[in-house]
Amino acid sequence: MNHKAFQDQLAQFPVNAADILQQLVHQQGRLEPEQVNELKGLMELTSENLLKALFPLAASMSTCPISHFSVGAIVEGFRSEGQGPVYLGANLETAGQPLKMTIHAEQAAICNAWHQGETRLCRLIVNEAPCGHCRQFMNELHGINQMDILVSPLDSGQQRQYRISNLLPDAFGPGDLKQSTRLMSPSQLSFESPNPVDKLVNAATEAARRSYAPYSGCHSGIALLIDNGDIVSGRYAENAAFNPGMTAVEAALVNLRLSSLAENQGKVIDAVLVERQAPISHQGVTASIISHIGAELRYFVV
Template sequence: MKKYKGCLCQIDLPLTYKDNQCKLPICPQASGGFKWHLHHHHHRRSSTASRFTGKFENSFSISYLHRSREMAAAPTAKIRRSRFVIEPEEAEQMRKEKGLETLRDLLPALLPAARQLARPPISKFHVGAAALGSSGRIYLGANIEFPGVPLHQTIHAEQFLITNAALHSETSIPFIAISELPCGHCRQFFQEIRSASQIQILVTGDFRPLSDFLPNPFGPSDLLHEEVPLLLEPHFNDLIEEVGEFGGELEERLRKAALQAARASHAPYSGSVSGFAMADGEGKVYAGSYTESAAYNPSLGPVQAAFVAYVVAGGGGGVGGGGGALGGG
């Protein structure tokens, strides 16, 4: 087994899920709750780090890891196809059945169903989003809110959408439809995608370029060199590993998933690459990568990204499960 240099702390968190409203964290249908692992690394030039270990009842793991900046193929979490992902063949069949000219015309027809997937127990305001990837897949997104915690933990529908695409190794999303006008937070989040200004977005009427929604953007080009990989592009954050004995088979799978997610995280501004992995009561593992924004605050944490993976895979009261695509409208 491997141990990773840094700070390690373990703790168990309770879970609740009632009346189709999610508490933080979201509870799986299976009993027994989640186990967690988070790998976090703040970039330093030094090759050493202080370390302590504390163990409580179960397993919430945090590790601060050393890394160097390298580009390579980014491994992503393996999650089964769900109602949040429509495969190219199915998308094409849906287009034909609706008599639409192009696949992008299918996106607004999917928004009513996407909105139904939202989980906003605080605001009661449902937002749905749909995107066409260059792979031909269609991805759906919906907003998720968590009662009893600060509002910045909220996952916007557009953030869910982009994270869903990244989980499936999508390389670009040229067309996006959204049920509501995107907030400034999300318009800024889109800037992390290369050539973001050319992404075509539809709210009402026709598709319009993102540059119409954010005409004078601040983004990666203001802070980074052109060769730095952006969101939806391959990342590899090389992390130093230290051999050690930690937990059993599930804990090892969680550690590997969290490490893999940390290696794929997009953190070019702080160098604080992070990955989070959690397992449900059936031992299924879901992982998420940290995604930074040039504007800092719109960044999406790895815990939220892991929840996206969990929901996309059908977790949390059955919403999003079933293995089939959503019907449109």
């Protein structure tokens, strides 16, 4: 992870705009509606052109030791009237793990918004059409049929607008498996922490409560303790087609990256995975990733 790349991209913006964008560091890659509107005025850009101007900044958050190819994506939270918050995301690859563990930029931006409390998105903007993996991932979202997907190539003034039905015709989704819930729908399960006096276990349990696992029932959450005392968590996001889902540890890696935009990433010194008893388990793959970053996984089943 190279936090300098993010700061270098910030330096490409006018000083007054860069001062606002610097807040992304303290807001986990989020811009508030007031900040977006101020940037539009300062840079004399439409909302769509502003988001396009932020592509290189989003891509600078990438961690890509395998492909060496950085991709950025941006989503906007749904508000019935006016501008919603904007969330940045970038692709994240994990050396030593199967390519299946790669997190696409669209997934990272959606994950960012979900973990910061959004329950629905009004649009996603990328510089190239989403791949099939991301289209299937997005098909799981609450309100996806009303979400705009904007494709705005960096080397062109053209912009194409789609709905998921255009990008994924004859789609297979939650309805085919008789599921009424959707990813990002407001929901929270209720089960006890397996160790209420341990704050890391409690954080992982809370993440598991807010996870989305309607097909396997394996609600899982992870919490990472960083050497500066911070706790970073992640929730599992399941998918009707299974493979495009995101494990809790993948979500935590996205959130860990977002917490280190201004400085070198801290060392993970402890990690807890809490998951419900189910026909599947994320313990093995999670332990492998946690071991790779130099920590040991503590595991609890509830």
